[in-house]
Amino acid sequence: MTDQIARNEKQLGAILRRARKQAGLTQGALGSHIHLRQGTVSRLEAGEPAVQLRTVMAALSALDLELVIRPRSKASEADIEDLF
Amino acid sequence: MTDQIARNEKQLGAILRRARKQAGLTQGALGSHIHLRQGTVSRLEAGEPAVQLRTVMAALSALDLELVIRPRSKASEADIEDLF
DNA sequence: TTAAGTTATACGTGATCCCGTATAAATAGC
DNA sequence: GCTATTTATACGGGATCACGTATAACTTAA
Numbered sequence: 001m002t003d004q005i006a007r008n009e010k011q012l013g014a015i016l017r018r019a020r021k022q023a024g025l026t027q028g029a030l031g032s033h034i035h036l037r038q039g040t041v042s043r044l045e046a047g048e049p050a051v052q053l054r055t056v057m058a059a060l061s062a063l064d065l066e067l068v069i070r071p072r073s074k075a076s077e078a079d080i081e082d083l084f
Numbered sequence: 085m086t087d088q089i090a091r092n093e094k095q096l097g098a099i100l101r102r103a104r105k106q107a108g109l110t111q112g113a114l115g116s117h118i119h120l121r122q123g124t125v126s127r128l129e130a131g132e133p134a135v136q137l138r139t140v141m142a143a144l145s146a147l148d149l150e151l152v153i154r155p156r157s158k159a160s161e162a163d164i165e166d167l168f
Numbered sequence: 169t170t171a172a173g174t175t176a177t178a179c180g181t182g183a184t185c186c187c188g189t190a191t192a193a194a195t196a197g198c
Numbered sequence: 199g200c201t202a203t204t205t206a207t208a209c210g211g212g213a214t215c216a217c218g219t220a221t222a223a224c225t226t227a228a
Contacts, residue, residue, distance in 0.1 A: 003154045007145070009137050015153050026174060040216055042176055049138035050185080050214060053093050056137055060153070061091070068152040069099050069144070070087045110204060124186060126206055134184060134215085 003068075010047030012056070017045040019063045034058040087152075094131030096140070101129040103147045118142040 006012035020030050020041075027041040036044075036055060044051050044059060060067055090096035104114050104125075111125040120128075120139060128135050128143060144151055 003152050006151045006153060007141075009141060012137070012151070012153070019153075027176095028174080037217065037219095038175075039177075043216090046176085048215095049141070050136045052134045052136060052185085052215065053096070053140060054133035055216080057091075057093060057133070064156050065153050066156045067090045067096065068087050068154060069090060069096070069103075069149050070152060072148050072150045111206095112204075121187070121189095122205075123207075127186095130206085136185065136215085139186085 008047070009049045009051075013045045013047035016056075016059055016063070019065060020045070020059075023063055030059065030062060034062045092131070093133045093135075097129045097131035100140075100143055100147070103149060104129070104143075107147055114143065114146060118146045 004015045006015055020027070023030075025033075026038075027045070028038040030036075031038050031041045036058060040051075040055060041059070044055055057067075088095075088099045090099055104111070107114075109117075110122075111129070112122040114120075115122050115125045120142060124135075124139060125143070128139055141151075
């Protein structure tokens with residue numbers, strides 16, 4: 001379940017928002033860790049397609065997440081994991 | 085092994101470059117699939133931190149890859165997989 | 169319901185996007 | 199070695215970034 005697939009910008013934003021909340025951080029608190037304005041974090045989580053890659057990577061590392069690239073699965077891995 | 089971890093922009097670019105070559109595409113060919121200039125694909129693969137997220141997502145889907153977010157592993161998953 | 173906290177949105181500014189186009193540099197095939 | 203292909207880099211231009219700052223809208227808790 002800990003693997004979350006992001007097939008578009010909005011899904012990625014949603015994942016980041018969940019992770020931030022789980023970490024008990026506000027947008028402002030997360031932003032200050034990585035020198036991003038609260039408003040920038042807001043745009044990132046909203047799934048703006050034009051945010052810069054550096055912004056995404058900064059948020060990921062601040063939240064202690066990593067980004068994995070793999071071939072697309074027909075049935076999502078999340079679904080498969082739910083079998084167990 | 086098919087899972088590739090990208091902890092920074094350069095690693096992500098390298099992953100994308102490998103995937104493109106494996107698909108037998110030139111930067112120009114990939115770009116025309118997703119309406120990106122060859123020069124933009126070049127910047128993406130070079131690991132420019134300021135490329136836009138939409139550019140990354142477009143390349144991923146054109147290469148039939150998906151993006152997974154998960155908690156950081158101390159020892160990389162790649163290393164662990166090598167045990168089996 | 170009210171106040172406090174959080175998130176969304178706005179303005180001006182300098183930087184950088186990707187665009188189209190073009191060319192130089194590097195790589196591959198012959 | 200030479201040629202063709204591919205990749206890296208450059209220019210001007212319009213759009214949009216993230217910045218600092220500020221405020222509006224929404225949420226949460228008392």
